[in-house]
Amino acid sequence: MKIKKASIRQSMIIASLIFGMLFGAGNLIFPVHLGQLAGSNWLIASSGFLVSGVLLPLMALLAISITRSNGIYDLALPNGRYYALIFLILVHATLGPLFATPRTATVPYEIGIAPYLSKSANTWGLLIYSAIFFSLVYIFSNYEGKITTLIGKVLNPLFLLLLFLIFLLAFIHPLGSGNTAAITASYARHAFSNGFLQGYNTMDGLAALAFGITIITAIKELGIKKTRQVSIETAKSGFLGIAGVAIIYLALIWLGATSLHQFKLAANGGITLAQISHHYLGTAGDAILATLATITCMTSAMGLVIAFSQDFHRRFPKISYRTFLRINCGLSFLFANLGLDQIIAWSTPILMFLYPLAITLIILGLLSPIFKHDRLVYQITTALTLIPAFFDMLNALPANLHDSQLLQTLLGFAQQYFPFFSLGFGWLTFGIAGLILGLICHVLKVRKRLGLLSE
The missing domain is CATH 1.20.1740.10 (Amino acid/polyamine transporter I)
Incomplete structure (x- = not known):
C-alpha cells in the first residue's frame, strides 16, 4: 500500500x-x-x-x-x-x-x-x-x-x-x-x-x-x-x-x-x-x-x-x-x-510558572515512545519541576509584592539551593533530575515485570 x-x-x-x-x-x-x-x-x-x-x-x-x-x-x-x-x-x-x-x-x-x-x-x-x-x-x-x-x-x-x-x-x-x-x-x-x-x-x-x-x-x-x-x-x-x-x-x-x-x-x-x-x-x-x-x-x-x-x-x-x-x-x-504595560507586568510571573511545565511536558511527549508513555516518568518529572517553577513565579512578581519580607525570605532560600535560579532557570536541574529519576524507575519497573514473568 x-x-x-x-x-x-x-x-x-x-x-x-x-x-x-x-x-x-x-x-x-x-x-x-x-x-x-x-x-x-x-x-x-x-x-x-x-x-x-x-x-x-x-x-x-x-x-x-x-x-x-x-x-x-x-x-x-x-x-x-x-x-x-x-x-x-x-x-x-x-x-x-x-x-x-x-x-x-x-x-x-x-x-x-x-x-x-x-x-x-x-x-x-x-x-x-x-x-x-x-x-x-x-x-x-x-x-x-x-x-x-x-x-x-x-x-x-x-x-x-x-x-x-x-x-x-x-x-x-x-x-x-x-x-x-x-x-x-x-x-x-x-x-x-x-x-x-x-x-x-x-x-x-x-x-x-x-x-x-x-x-x-x-x-x-x-x-x-x-x-x-x-x-x-x-x-x-x-x-x-x-x-x-x-x-x-x-x-x-x-x-x-x-x-x-x-x-x-x-x-x-x-x-x-x-x-x-x-x-x-x-x-x-x-x-x-x-x-x-x-x-x-x-x-x-x-x-x-x-x-x-x-x-x-x-x-x-x-x-x-x-x-x-x-x-x-x-x-x-x-x-x-489595564493597559499594555500592566498586562505584561502581570503576565510575566504566570509565564515563568507555566513555561517550565510546558517545556517538560513537550519534551516528555517527544520522548514518550522510548519509555512507552509510562505515567510514572511524567509524574516524577512534573513533580520536581513544579517546585522551582513556583519560586520562579514568585521571583517575577511586580516590585510592590516582590519586596515583602516573606517573599524575600523564600527567594533567599531558592537563591541558595536552586542552581541557575538568578538566571530564571531554577527549574532546569530539577526537571532534568526528574526525567533521569523517572527513566530509572521505568527501567526498574520493566525489569521487575520481566523477572516475574520469567519465574
Whole structure:
C-alpha cells in the first residue's frame, strides 16, 4: 500500500496555517523591545529568543503528533485528570481573557492611536477602542462568513507587505549600527538566557499546544493518516511556517537595536515600532500600520477566543460555546483597559510558572515512545519541576509584592539551593533530575515485570 505524502503546495498551505495561527500581537512588540534591551548583543539575545519563541512551538506540534493527543488536556493527562484540567484552565486563561487576548487590542492601540492622545485622553481612548475591538471579535467569531477569508487572504498579507517595506527602508537607510548600540545591564552578561526568557512573552509555546490539534487535523484531512507520516509532515510544514516567523523576529530585533541611535529605550516594543514606522513612512504610514495591525491582531484574537470557547465547552458541555465566547470577550475587554504595560507586568510571573511545565511536558511527549508513555516518568518529572517553577513565579512578581519580607525570605532560600535560579532557570536541574529519576524507575519497573514473568 502506497503511503500518502503531502505535495509541496499542500505543505505550503499547512505552513501558512501555522504562521497565521502563531503570528500575533506579542510577535510584533517583544522582538523590537528585546533589540532595544540587548543593544549590540542583539544577535546573541535573538538566538535565545528563537529557541523559546520558534523551536519550542515546533517541538510542541511534534509532541502532540507523536502522542496522538487531541490538545493540551490529553498531552497532560499522564499526570492525572486533575492536573490535566488545571493545566488546561491555566493555559487557556493565560492565552485567553487574562493576558494574550487583551494584548491583541492594546498592541495596535499602542502602535497607532496612543501616540496622538494625551495621557488622560488615552484612558477613554483605550476604553472605546477595546469595546469596539472585542465587539467585532465576538461578532466575527459567531458569524465568520466571508470576513475571515478577506482577512486571511488579503489583509494579513497586506500587513506583512507593510512590514517588509519598513524592513527594506531600514536596511537601505538604517537608523544606526546594531553593533554599536548601548546594552542594558542585564543583557551585558546574560544575553542568551534573557533572550530565551523574553521568548516566553510571545506565548507561542503555549499557543502551539492549544492550536496543535487544529494543525494535526488539517494534515490528516489531506489524506495523511499514519502517525509517522503525520509527524514528518508536521515537522516539514512546521519548519516552513515557523521559519517565516523567525525571519520576522530577527528583522524586528535588529530594528529595535538600531533604533537606539534615534530613540530612547521605550517601556514596550509597541511604542518603538510606532516611532520607527513614523520615521520611515510618516503620518500616512502610521494610519496604515494602525489599521493593518488592528486587523491582524483581530484575527489572532478570534483564533484565541474560539479555541478557548471550544475547549471549555468540550470540558464543561452544560455551558454553551456562545456563553464561553461572551465571558472571554467581556473579560478580555476589562483586562485590556489595564493597559499594555500592566498586562505584561502581570503576565510575566504566570509565564515563568507555566513555561517550565510546558517545556517538560513537550519534551516528555517527544520522548514518550522510548519509555512507552509510562505515567510514572511524567509524574516524577512534573513533580520536581513544579517546585522551582513556583519560586520562579514568585521571583517575577511586580516590585510592590516582590519586596515583602516573606517573599524575600523564600527567594533567599531558592537563591541558595536552586542552581541557575538568578538566571530564571531554577527549574532546569530539577526537571532534568526528574526525567533521569523517572527513566530509572521505568527501567526498574520493566525489569521487575520481566523477572516475574520469567519465574
